[in-house]
């Protein structure tokens with residue numbers, strides 16, 4: 001039988017029997033077949049499965065999907081997510097007991113910290129990540145998400161996108177908090193649009209529709225892909241179809257007004273938990289430096305609307321003289337300006353690429369940072385930003401990452417720039433998925 005698998009160059013459907021033995025960063029389990037590494041989606045380390053090859057483009061590794069479980073792991077369960085059961089990409093680890101999924105996420109993090117970050121094993125072994133594993137955030141493993149995006153099909157039905165392909169699945173996912181998607185399945189929206197849905201701290205549910213991005217039909221595949229990327233990056237027409245254009249989020253005593261289409265942490269407990277962690281690291285490792293023993297200057301890089309700036313301002317004994325928030329998103333910085341209005345000159349916002357804006361925060365007559373918090377997107381911060389942060393010689397760096405491999409790479413770059421890890425904590429901020437959030441604290445020095 002010859003069949004083309006969508007999105008790959010595999011022409012022959014091939015099935016292999018394989019035993020998988022370790023977890024991969026993308027949520028797959030890794031085995032070997034035909035002398036190659038095989039990344040198997042839908043399998044759990046220790047299982048023997050029949051896997052169907054879905055991508056054979058690479059010489060060193062292939063991708064596959066488990067289609068039959070011959071020897072099931074004791075940690076296998078039936079997914080609680082009706083959307084994932086129908087093929088949606090949302091809860092990709094829903095078939096693994098969530099407590100064991102956290103063990104697998106810990107194992108992935110420990111592995112990439114050594115292999116990609118080249119951190120010393122004895123240093124990693126003393127961190128909370130190694131000794132107590134990946135922490136569960138407050139609440140259950142379902143009903144944690146307060147912000148989501150939904151796709152809309154040609155008939156106007158909203159739902160999750162299938163893992164592979166553009167099919168829209170209108171069964172509900174179990175991640176959103178209760179009530180967040182009430183009535184959405186019964187409604188019809190603009191065909192091929194995208195919905196931004198938020199349930200805010202007041203309990204107000206808002207939906208903004210983003211106009212469809214029409215796909216390019218011109219030129220060869222490469223040209224079309226390039227043009228489609230450009231089209232996706234352009235601003236899209238937005239229409240509020242439910243609730244308000246702005247969501248109100250509260251953390252501690254502060255309130256933020258964030259556009260429904262803007263960034264806010266997806267897990268309802270994340271801003272408070274991450275903020276508490278940043279403050280705890282700062283209290284533990286920040287030497288008293290300013291007059292009266294208070295630290296003076298903080299940088300909140302990739303700071304969005306300033307959740308970590310607020311945590312440090314309000315949580316550090318003696319507070320801060322100044323905190324600089326740097327972000328490329330004008331709407332996030334507008335929100336920060338409103339939230340920190342009463343703080344006056346103590347909070348300064350800088351719009352642009354972090355790599356470009358750091359020069360404004362250093363130099364003669366400008367007080368350098370005592371503490372720098374970096375919370376980059378999935379791609380990480382990279383060598384240029386990390387080199388500039390290290391050159392500013394903060395006493396403490398707190399680095400946050402939502403992609404294990406990029407996080408590990410960035411910690412390795414910090415080590416090359418003279419900063420060593422003193423603590424790493426990880427959070428299961430995306431239960432039922434392979435994603436994990438990690439927070440590291442670094443101080444000047446080399447591992448000795």
Ligand SMILES: C[S@@+](CC[C@H](N)C(=O)[O-])C[C@H]1O[C@@H](n2cnc3c(N)ncnc32)[C@H](O)[C@@H]1O
Pocket residue numbers: 263264265302303304305306307308326327328329332352353354355375376377
């Ligand atoms: C993971 S979010 C963190 C936001 C914030 N720390 C929070 O917890 O709400 C990453 C932020 O980085 C911003 N961003 C992405 N790439 C950037 C870049 N190259 N330079 C500056 N900001 C960037 C995004 O606008 C977004 O606000």
